[in-house]
Amino acid sequence: MELALSLGVDTPKPILFLEKSSSSSCSKDVGFCMDLGKCSEVLDEAGRRKRSRNHQEIISKGSSTDHPSLQLDLLPFSPVSRNTSSSQLCFPWLSQNLASEPGLTHGPGGGKAILDMNRRQLVAEEAEEGAALSSPNSEISSFQMNFPIYRNGNLNGKRDHSENYNSSSRASDEEDASARKKLRLTKEQSAFLEESFKEHNTLNPKQKLALAKQLNLRPRQVEVWFQNRRARTKLKQTEVDCEYLKKCCETLTEENKRMQKELQELRTLKSSQPFHMQLPATTLTMCPSCERVSTTTTSFAATTATATTASNTAALHNNHKLISLMTK
DNA sequence: CGTATACTCCGGGTTACTTCA
DNA sequence: CCTGAAGTAACCCGGAGTATA
Numbered sequence: 001m002e003l004a005l006s007l008g009v010d011t012p013k014p015i016l017f018l019e020k021s022s023s024s025s026c027s028k029d030v031g032f033c034m035d036l037g038k039c040s041e042v043l044d045e046a047g048r049r050k051r052s053r054n055h056q057e058i059i060s061k062g063s064s065t066d067h068p069s070l071q072l073d074l075l076p077f078s079p080v081s082r083n084t085s086s087s088q089l090c091f092p093w094l095s096q097n098l099a100s101e102p103g104l105t106h107g108p109g110g111g112k113a114i115l116d117m118n119r120r121q122l123v124a125e126e127a128e129e130g131a132a133l134s135s136p137n138s139e140i141s142s143f144q145m146n147f148p149i150y151r152n153g154n155l156n157g158k159r160d161h162s163e164n165y166n167s168s169s170r171a172s173d174e175e176d177a178s179a180r181k182k183l184r185l186t187k188e189q190s191a192f193l194e195e196s197f198k199e200h201n202t203l204n205p206k207q208k209l210a211l212a213k214q215l216n217l218r219p220r221q222v223e224v225w226f227q228n229r230r231a232r233t234k235l236k237q238t239e240v241d242c243e244y245l246k247k248c249c250e251t252l253t254e255e256n257k258r259m260q261k262e263l264q265e266l267r268t269l270k271s272s273q274p275f276h277m278q279l280p281a282t283t284l285t286m287c288p289s290c291e292r293v294s295t296t297t298t299s300f301a302a303t304t305a306t307a308t309t310a311s312n313t314a315a316l317h318n319n320h321k322l323i324s325l326m327t328k
Numbered sequence: 329c330g331t332a333t334a335c336t337c338c339g340g341g342t343t344a345c346t347t348c349a
Numbered sequence: 350c351c352t353g354a355a356g357t358a359a360c361c362c363g364g365a366g367t368a369t370a
Contacts, residue, residue, distance in 0.1 A: 183358080184346065202338085224359060227338070232357085234339090 185225070189215045193222070197229050 185193070196211060203211070203226050212219040 185358080205336095221358080223337090225357095228357065228359085231339075231341095 185217075189217065193225050193229070197226065201230055201233070202226065 192215060193211065196207075200207065203223065208219050208222050208226075211217075212222045215222070
């Protein structure tokens with residue numbers, strides 16, 4: 001692992017993680033990432049709460065330096081949040097198209113009246129669909145990506161379960177409300193959502209509508225997919241963190257054992273020495289190379305045993321050089 | 329200006345369904 | 350074919366932020 005520090009300004013660089021920990025040594029393999037930039041869509045837990053619809057409008061209005069955000073992520077990287085550099089689909093609406101469009105309003109007229117068990121979903125869908133239909137000039141209709149449009153969940157005539165779902169989504173509202181039908185999204189739909197998620201892990205209403213229209217899904221489905229996707233990311237991240245902490249714990253335990261053993265050896269050595277040999281002797285030694293005088297406190301035995309050897313003299317000189325370098 | 333209400337979004341937890349070994 | 354585990358779409362609930370009266 002390495003330390004990655006990103007100072008993004010224009011483009012959110014979610015989390016940079018250079019290498020997943022593969023070593024058991026935690027002390028040098030700790031990988032952290034700081035991103036100081038306009039990470040408008042990648043916010044930490046605390047920051048997310050602060051973000052509001054206004055913030056999303058700010059985001060949609062382009063890169064204003066008046067609203068910098070700070071992302072500090074101290075967690076090992078999760079692949080899903082990696083900023084992709086290759087094989088990336090282009091989503092014009094993610095960064096540009098929204099800038100020219102006024103934000104969706106959530107004020108009166110957005111389907112306030114319905115309040116029941118499923119009021120939120122119903123209201124949202126009605127509002128969203130209504131907005132989509134009533135805004136022919138929105139970016140939703142103004143761009144089309146080079147992505148196959150799904151009709152009844154069918155891509156290239158390939159039949160799958162989502163066909164049932166999508167056709168059911170066109171059925172009556174009663175069916176939608178009563179039956180809890182869950183069918184898989186197609187691989188293409190999932191991949192497209194995945195790519196979008198890599199760009200932004202949260203959606204503003206316009207993005208949601210655009211994605212829904214593009215994939216022939218209901219906005220609610222897109223919204224739920226992103227919510228679940230965030231949850232999965234967090235879960236994976238938690239697992240990674242847990243694994244990392246486990247390795248750290250193992251390493252520390254190992255080190256603790258080693259030091260305990262070393263301590264035990266020292267105690268044994270100490271108890272085996274005669275009393276008079278344990279008295280520390282302070283001696284002044286002069287390095288013959290640099291003529292530096294050093295005070296060493298060591299045992300009498302150790303002093304007499306080592307002071308005269310040429311190799312130790314050289315080692316002493318090396319230590320002096322090292323000290324000199326460090327104190328410069 | 330402070331308060332109440334309505335609305336929306338999101339996270340966390342759960343359920344229900346699908347897929348696969 | 351049956352079954353349990355894993356994955357995931359959909360749902361529910363509560364908290365928080367915002368707009369409006």
